[in-house]
Amino acid sequence: MKYLxxxxxxxxxxxxxxxxxxTGKYFFARHVTVQYPExxxxxxxxxxxxxxxxxxxxxxxxxxxxKLCEAVCPALAIKIEVAEREDGSRRTTQYDIDxxxxxxxxxxxxxxxxxAIVETRIYEYHGENRGDLYYTKPMLLAMGDKxxxxxxxxxxxxxxxx
Amino acid sequence: xxxIEIDGKQIQxxxxxxxxxxxxxxxxxxxxxxxxKKLSIAANCRMCLVQVEKAPKPLPAxxxxxxxxxxxxxxxxxxxxxxxxxMEFLLVNHPLDCPICDQGGECMLQDMSVGYGGGHSRYxxxxxxxxxKDLGPLVSAEEMSRCINCTRCVRFGQEIAGQMELxxxxxxxxxxxxxxxxxTVNSELSGNMIDLCPVGAxxxxxxxxxxxxxxxxxxxxxxxxxxxxxxxAVQTKNNRVLRVLPVENExxxxxxxxxxxxxxxxxxxxxxxxxRPMIKRDGQWQxxxxxxxLEYAGNGLRHIANGAGAEQxxxxxxxxxxxxxxxxxxxxxxxxxxxxxxxxxxxxxxxxDGKQQGAPWLGMSIADIGKADRFLIVGSFLxxxxxxxxxxIRQAVKKGAQASIIHSVDDDLLMKVAHKTIVAPDALVDVLxxxxxxxxxxxxxxxxxxxxxxxxKSLAGGERVTVLLGNFxxxxxxxxxxxALAQQIAxxxxxxxxxxxxxxxxxxxxxxxxxxxxxxxxxxxxxATPRKAYLLLNVEAELDCANPQQAIAAxxxxxxxxxxxxxxxxxxxxxxxxxPIAPFTETSGTFVSAEGRVQSFKGAVKPLGEARPAWKxxxxxxxxxxxxxxxxxxxxxxxxxxLKGTDVAARLNNAIGGVEVKAIAAAxxxxxxxxxxxxxxxxxxxxxxxxxxxxxxxxPQAWLHSDELKKxxxxxxxxVKVSQGQGSVQLVAATxxxxxxxxxxxAAGHAATAALGAMFGTITVERA
Numbered sequence: 001m002k003y004l005x006x007x008x009x010x011x012x013x014x015x016x017x018x019x020x021x022x023t024g025k026y027f028f029a030r031h032v033t034v035q036y037p038e039x040x041x042x043x044x045x046x047x048x049x050x051x052x053x054x055x056x057x058x059x060x061x062x063x064x065x066x067k068l069c070e071a072v073c074p075a076l077a078i079k080i081e082v083a084e085r086e087d088g089s090r091r092t093t094q095y096d097i098d099x100x101x102x103x104x105x106x107x108x109x110x111x112x113x114x115x116a117i118v119e120t121r122i123y124e125y126h127g128e129n130r131g132d133l134y135y136t137k138p139m140l141l142a143m144g145d146k147x148x149x150x151x152x153x154x155x156x157x158x159x160x161x162x
Numbered sequence: 163x164x165x166i167e168i169d170g171k172q173i174q175x176x177x178x179x180x181x182x183x184x185x186x187x188x189x190x191x192x193x194x195x196x197x198x199k200k201l202s203i204a205a206n207c208r209m210c211l212v213q214v215e216k217a218p219k220p221l222p223a224x225x226x227x228x229x230x231x232x233x234x235x236x237x238x239x240x241x242x243x244x245x246x247x248x249m250e251f252l253l254v255n256h257p258l259d260c261p262i263c264d265q266g267g268e269c270m271l272q273d274m275s276v277g278y279g280g281g282h283s284r285y286x287x288x289x290x291x292x293x294x295k296d297l298g299p300l301v302s303a304e305e306m307s308r309c310i311n312c313t314r315c316v317r318f319g320q321e322i323a324g325q326m327e328l329x330x331x332x333x334x335x336x337x338x339x340x341x342x343x344x345x346t347v348n349s350e351l352s353g354n355m356i357d358l359c360p361v362g363a364x365x366x367x368x369x370x371x372x373x374x375x376x377x378x379x380x381x382x383x384x385x386x387x388x389x390x391x392x393x394x395a396v397q398t399k400n401n402r403v404l405r406v407l408p409v410e411n412e413x414x415x416x417x418x419x420x421x422x423x424x425x426x427x428x429x430x431x432x433x434x435x436x437x438r439p440m441i442k443r444d445g446q447w448q449x450x451x452x453x454x455x456l457e458y459a460g461n462g463l464r465h466i467a468n469g470a471g472a473e474q475x476x477x478x479x480x481x482x483x484x485x486x487x488x489x490x491x492x493x494x495x496x497x498x499x500x501x502x503x504x505x506x507x508x509x510x511x512x513x514x515d516g517k518q519q520g521a522p523w524l525g526m527s528i529a530d531i532g533k534a535d536r537f538l539i540v541g542s543f544l545x546x547x548x549x550x551x552x553x554x555i556r557q558a559v560k561k562g563a564q565a566s567i568i569h570s571v572d573d574d575l576l577m578k579v580a581h582k583t584i585v586a587p588d589a590l591v592d593v594l595x596x597x598x599x600x601x602x603x604x605x606x607x608x609x610x611x612x613x614x615x616x617x618x619k620s621l622a623g624g625e626r627v628t629v630l631l632g633n634f635x636x637x638x639x640x641x642x643x644x645x646a647l648a649q650q651i652a653x654x655x656x657x658x659x660x661x662x663x664x665x666x667x668x669x670x671x672x673x674x675x676x677x678x679x680x681x682x683x684x685x686x687x688x689x690a691t692p693r694k695a696y697l698l699l700n701v702e703a704e705l706d707c708a709n710p711q712q713a714i715a716a717x718x719x720x721x722x723x724x725x726x727x728x729x730x731x732x733x734x735x736x737x738x739x740x741x742p743i744a745p746f747t748e749t750s751g752t753f754v755s756a757e758g759r760v761q762s763f764k765g766a767v768k769p770l771g772e773a774r775p776a777w778k779x780x781x782x783x784x785x786x787x788x789x790x791x792x793x794x795x796x797x798x799x800x801x802x803x804x805l806k807g808t809d810v811a812a813r814l815n816n817a818i819g820g821v822e823v824k825a826i827a828a829a830x831x832x833x834x835x836x837x838x839x840x841x842x843x844x845x846x847x848x849x850x851x852x853x854x855x856x857x858x859x860x861x862p863q864a865w866l867h868s869d870e871l872k873k874x875x876x877x878x879x880x881x882v883k884v885s886q887g888q889g890s891v892q893l894v895a896a897t898x899x900x901x902x903x904x905x906x907x908x909a910a911g912h913a914a915t916a917a918l919g920a921m922f923g924t925i926t927v928e929r930a
Binding site for chain 1: 372
């Protein structure tokens with residue numbers, strides 16, 4: 001008897017129609033897949049991507065070498081050397097972030113008293129050689145210079161929540 | 163004893179104690195800035211306000227004495243409100259830029275504001291600004307706006323350092339701490355103001371912006387400079403010493419540190435550091451491997467021992483070397499068959515050898531010095547040679563002790579001196595003899611007149627008399643007689659006597675037996691009758707020896723000079739092998755301080771380059787020369803061997819017998835009086851750039867009484883030619899009318915005077 005029921009079901013292709021119903025439902029439903037890289041997901045202004053160092057509008061670098069980011073970094077990815085600049089101000093002579101160590105927790109940005117080190121929305125970067133992802137101070141400042149507009153907008157958008 | 167209650171805790175405390183002292187005894191913290199246990203009470207920061215039962219207003223805990231049955235509340239609503247109010251006012255004018263402040267992370271104000279400060283500032287007006295001050299090369303006052311006017315630095319200068327170099331000028335909002343008419347701070351204890359400053363107003367200039375407090379590793383160490391044996395915390399980062407701070411030890415340095423101990427570390431990484439072994443071949447220096455250098459040295463020594471005889475080998479070390487190094491050095495030299503080893507390079511009278519019952523030492527503990535009520539200080543540049551001992555004596559004098567001075571110069575000791583006798587060096591023995599005689603007479607009830615009698619009277623009136631012989635007395639050509647007389651005077655006044663001690667390991671050298679044996683030559687004889695080979699440990703012959711002319715001549719005449727040194731220096735002129743050794747921060751070792759305290763320490767950082775601890779170098783050299791007993795694995799093993807089975811305290815004894823006291827014929831012409839300037843005492847200090855920039859490290863001048871200058875027809879400030887022996891130098895003439903006539907004060911141990919002869923003796927000064 002059981003054999004006969006099974007035979008009847010398979011002849012009527014019942015299983016197939018069941019499957020096709022699911023397929024058909026999704027065929028007409030709204031698509032959620034993003035066609036990266038042609039399409040991109042929307043980002044929060046709090047997105048934590050590649051780091052950058054900012055300057056003040058007059059061109060002076062913001063970083064005052066307080067070393068709080070170095071101290072707070074849980075991955076020990078930041079290395080800072082300090083010296084007194086000719087004008088007597090406290091400045092970094094070396095500011096490196098090893099992005100292969102970084103876990104993008106955002107603590108450095110959080111701890112920075114002058115909003116110098118920030119995490120931008122950029123996540124599309126790569127390195128071809130060992131050491132390419134070791135970002136030095138000029139590289140970080142260059143990132144800051146390039147994306148300052150976006151960075152400033154994001155900080156402004158987040159300001160009321162901080 | 164009084165019973166009080168703090169925060170519900172019953173406490174018994176001494177009558178006359180303040181609330182903050184009682185609270186600290188009981189382990190209850192009361193916030194404070196201006197209060198410091200070693201300084202007088204100012205009560206001007208008001209941070210320590212506490213509530214006291216029955217008092218209508220909060221009271222400052224630092225200035226309120228306890229009374230029987232007092233009930234104190236440190237965390238009641240009234241107390242906390244008062245403390246928060248004070249904190250808010252302190253922060254009104256304090257810049258809120260901790261991230262760029264050097265004190266950030268170790269700041270009392272920062273810590274307290276976490277506990278008592280508000281989350282945000284209600285003050286939006288302009289802040290007070292105070293201009294930066296230049297206080298010299300050691301203390302940075304770049305950020306005087308941060309000052310909260312606690313006046314700790316001012317009180318330190320007045321009370322501990324003995325001179326008020328900083329003061330608070332103006333009133334109210336305009337009050338600021340400044341030096342007197344834009345002067346610098348020249349005290350030899352000035353670095354302590356940095357520690358005392360609760361905020362970032364006074365910070366260390368050499369350390370400025372070098373590192374954050376949380377990045378530094380902290381290692382315990384012992385000072386390698388003066389004979390006090392101050393306890394240090396050496397702070398390092400990336401295998402480099404970045405700062406030195408005191409470790410509190412009430413029996414030694416209390417909570418202070420002299421500038422020499424604090425800033426000498428800047429010399430550790432000097433460009434002059436020797437980092438690879440070097441050999442001179444055909445007049446050219448070559449860097450070689452350790453193996454080659456050690457074999458060269460070993461073969462050379464063996465060759466001379468087998469050829470000219472072992473007694474042609476002499477070993478000299480400074481008293482800044484560790485116990486282990488000195489022990490292995492003497493063991494090595496004795497193993498080769500020579501008895502010529504010595505560490506007392508600046509001593510000129512060795513007649514006490516064999517007559518002395520033990521190692522000369524302070525004769526008492528350092529803490530006892532603070533308790534003495536009569537001092538007789540003979541031949542000591544006290545403030546410069548022993549800054550912290552001088553501070554201790556200063557405190558004792560403040561409490562009523564009387565200090566008498568017998569010396570050849572009359573430098574300001576910044577304390578009340580009861581009596582002083584300033585005579586030429588050759589009259590020192592005579593003066594002490596007179597004091598001794600006057601003391602005998604005094605005991606028989608016959609008071610004499612004159613300075614000697616006055617000193618005797620002062621000593622006779624004391625209960626705890628202390629006779630101290632300074633470096634000048636120890637280096638004096640009649641040192642043994644001075645010692646015998648000091649012993650006599652101490653015995654007559656039922657007191658103690660001792661040596662202040664020249665260097666960190668002056669006592670350790672004796673314990674390590676780094677003194678010549680029965681047939682051996684002492685430091686002076688070894689240079690007077692030149693040897694064929696010299697083994698030098700930490701020695702810069704022209705700066706560390708009593709007679710630089712003689713030392714250099716002996717070195718240049720020698721066939722082989724093996725110099726173990728941390729620095730490349732003038733040894734390159736006369737040495738044949740340079741072996742790079744590690745200074746005290748890079749090696750483990752032991753120093754025995756003047757009071758006989760044995761203090762071992764470990765290295766704080768790794769040796770620079772290929773430098774190695776000297777005890778290891780000596781050990782290998784011993785193996786190469788096939789001397790037995792050179793198989794210690796650790797410096798502790800060497801130390802235990804050196805001090806094996808001996809009670810250190812039992813080996814310390816200043817007693818001396820069989821010394822004939824006789825006056826020497828008055829010298830013709832000028833007599834030289836020479837001190838080793840405070841920042842020229844040893845190799846590390848000489849290379850510390852900040853110390854060398856201080857006023858104390860200025861180029862030596864020829865100091866004479868103005869009558870003597872008139873005789874020469876020279877104006878003060880003019881150049882004079884100073885000659886002694888075969889050498890002469892050009893120095894600036896200066897007058898000091900406190901000097902006795904017939905004396906020229908020309909410092910030793912400095913490159914500018916290294917061409918001159920012995921530290922004592924006649925010297926010629928003429929128009930240049």
